[in-house]
Amino acid sequence: MMKNLFLIYGHNPQLNYTIYGVFEPHGGFDTEALASFFQEERGHQVNPSSLPYISGILSFEELKNHAFELCRERRCDRIVLLSLDDYNQALEENSSPEEFFKHLSLNGESLENLGEEGSKGLLGKLFR
C-alpha cells in the first residue's frame, strides 16, 4: 500500500509560504522535530514567533524542495502538498478519518519519491 505524507501550506505576502502541518495516516511530526529538520538539515531559519508553524519559505519551488526532502527522510512513497483550501474542503466534505485521508490523497500536488532510500538525517534517526 502506498505510504503517503501530507503537508498543509498557506501563503500570504508577509509570511510567504507557511507550513501548517505535516502528517501521515499513522504517524507525523512534533513541532520540535519539524523545526530541527528545517533548521539543521535544510538550513532554513525558523522564526520562533511563527511556531508551531514553519514560515518564511520564499517560493513554491522552495516549498516543494523541502517537501521532497521530508518525503525522502520519512521513506514515504510520495508527499501531497495541500493548500489551506484543499485541506478545508477535505474536512468539510468528509466525516470519517478514512474518507478524509482518501480525499487528501486524491487532491493537492503530489511529489513522488521514486524508490530512493531515505537519508540518514535527523528525522530518520528520530522516527525509525
Added chain:
Amino acid sequence: MNLSQQGQVPKVSLTTPVPRDEDGTFPGEGWFYYWKTSASLWKGKLQENQKGPNIIVPLNWSFHSETGDKFDFADHRPETDLKKLCVIAEQLNKRIIFLLALSPAPFLPNGGLPHFLARTMAVNEDGLGSMAVDADGSFNKMYSFFDSRVYQAFTRFTHELAQYFSRSGINADVWGLRSFSYCRFRGARSFMTDRSIVFEQSFARYLKARKEEKGDVPEGALEEELLKLEYTQTIERLYLENARQSFSAHWEGLLNYCFIGSSQEDTFMRMGNLHNESKYSFDLLESMTQDRIPSTVLLPARVKRSVLTRQSEDLVMSSFLTEKLQSYEDEEATVFSPLVHFEFMEGVHSARKARHDWGVNGVLPYLRIAYPFTYLIRPQDYKPREEDYGQSDRLYFYMGSSLNQSNFHIMLKRFMSGERVLLDRTYLGEEFEKKLQIFFHENSLKVERVNFQTSIENITLGEGRLVIFDGEKLKELDEAKLFNFWQRVIETFTLKLISLDIPQGVLYFWRTRPANAHELTYEEIRRLSLYNPSSYKKKFTITVPKNTVLMKVIDADRSEVTPRPSQLEVLMLPEGSVSVDLGSFS
C-alpha cells in the same frame, strides 16, 4: 519552561487504541455522556464508574433537537430524560452539574450543533478549518456560531430546555461552558474564534453599524484585529446573556474549559494517531495559568496514564475545579489555589499581521524558566471585583497594544490601590499616552527615567508602583540579555518568590491556601506538587526556603522525599509524583 527549553525528549506514543466500553460514556474527570448509553443502564454505570461527588453532564443540543423547532425532553427517547438522571444522581448522593455549551464544543460532533445548523465550518485565525480529534479518533468539526440562524435556534433551545427544567422540577445547577484549546506557543484559543465567510460578513455589518454610530473605521491591521476580538466578545456575551436569562434561578455562572490535545498542533499530530504525553502534562499546568479548567476528556484512556491522570485529579478536580464551582456560593472555602505572583492581561494574536503577546518582550519565557506556572493570564474582558484590588504579592502586566478604556482604568486603579503595575508601551495609543501624562500631572507624580536595555519610567504613589517600558526595543536583545533584563527588573520588587533548581523533565506546580485555625503558627500553606512524566529516574535536592517549614509529604507515588536540615532530597521514578506542604511565616 516550555518543552524545547527544557530539552525534554517528548514521549511520543503510536499504538492502536483499545477502547473500553465505558470510555465513551465516561471520558474522565466525572464527565458523563448520557446520550451514549441506554437510560436503563445509567444507574448501574454511574454506580460503578463515577467516583467523585460530582457528575458533570454536558448538555447535547443536537441529541435533543434534530430539526431545531421540535425538541425531545423525555418525550420519545428515554435517554433524553434529564429528570431521570437527576433522580439517579440524588439516589447515589451525587451532585449533577449541567454544562451548556456557549461556543463550539470540541467533544461533540459538529461542535454540538444540530445537523441542519452545521452549515459553515468555522475557520481559525490561520485560515485552517476548526476541528478537534475526539478520544475515539473521530473528527469533530466546528461550525460558525456567528450565523444568525444558529443564534436564533440556540435561543429556542435554551428557552425549551429551561421550560423543561421548570416543568419537570429539575433542581440542578446549569453552568455555561466556553471551550478553549491550549497551544504552548500561542496560549489559550477560544473555539468561538472564527474567520469564516459567515464571520467576516457579520463583522462587516458590525463595522458598518459602528461607523454609522461612532464615525470611525479601523486603521491598520492591529486595530482591525482588536475590533474582531471585541466583536467576538460581544457575540459571546449575547449567547451568555441568553442562557443566563433563560435559566435564571438555575444559572450558576460560566466555566472556561481548556481541552488538552485540541490545539491545531495537537490536531495534526493526532491525525497521525500520535500523542505527546509530556507535552499534555505541561499543557495541563499551563491551562491553569490561563485561568481555564484543563480537561483531558478528548484524550484516549491509554494516553491518560499515571502522571496526567494524577495531575488532573490532584490539581484540577480536587482543587482548581472545586474552587471554580464554589466561587459563587462559598467564598471562604479553603481549598488550594494556584500560587500567582504575576498577572497578565492577554495580548493580541494575529497570525497574518502582527503578534503582540507576552512572549515577544521576553517576560513570559523568562518566568516559564525562573518561576514556572506562577503567572496568570487574564482574558481582556476580565473585570476584577472590588476586593481583588490591593494584592500585595503580585505584579500586574499590561500591554499597550491591547489596552482599551476599561483595562486602562483598571490598570490605573490598581496603581492607586497600592499595587505594582508594569506597562509595555508598545503600540500604546496616543489617547492613552495623553491620559497618562494628564494623570501624572494632576496627581503631581514624579516620573523617574532610567535607561537599561530600553527606556524605563518609574512612578510611585504610596505603596503603588507603575513601571512603563518600551518592549519594542527588547525584541532586539538575545535570550541571555533578555533574561538578565527581566531578572533585574523583577528583583526590584519585593515578592515572596521561591526559586527551585529542579532537573529538566520534572514539572512542578505551586498552590497556596490560608492557614486554618489549627495552623496558626503559619500565615500561609504552600503545596508543591512534583511530577515526572519522563521515562527517566530523577534525583534532586530542594532547598527549603527561609521562613518556611516542611509540614508533610503527601500522595507519594513512585517517589520518595527525605527531609534533611533545610533541604529535601527527592527521588522520582518515571511517572512518579509527590506533593509537599510547606508552612510559611514572616
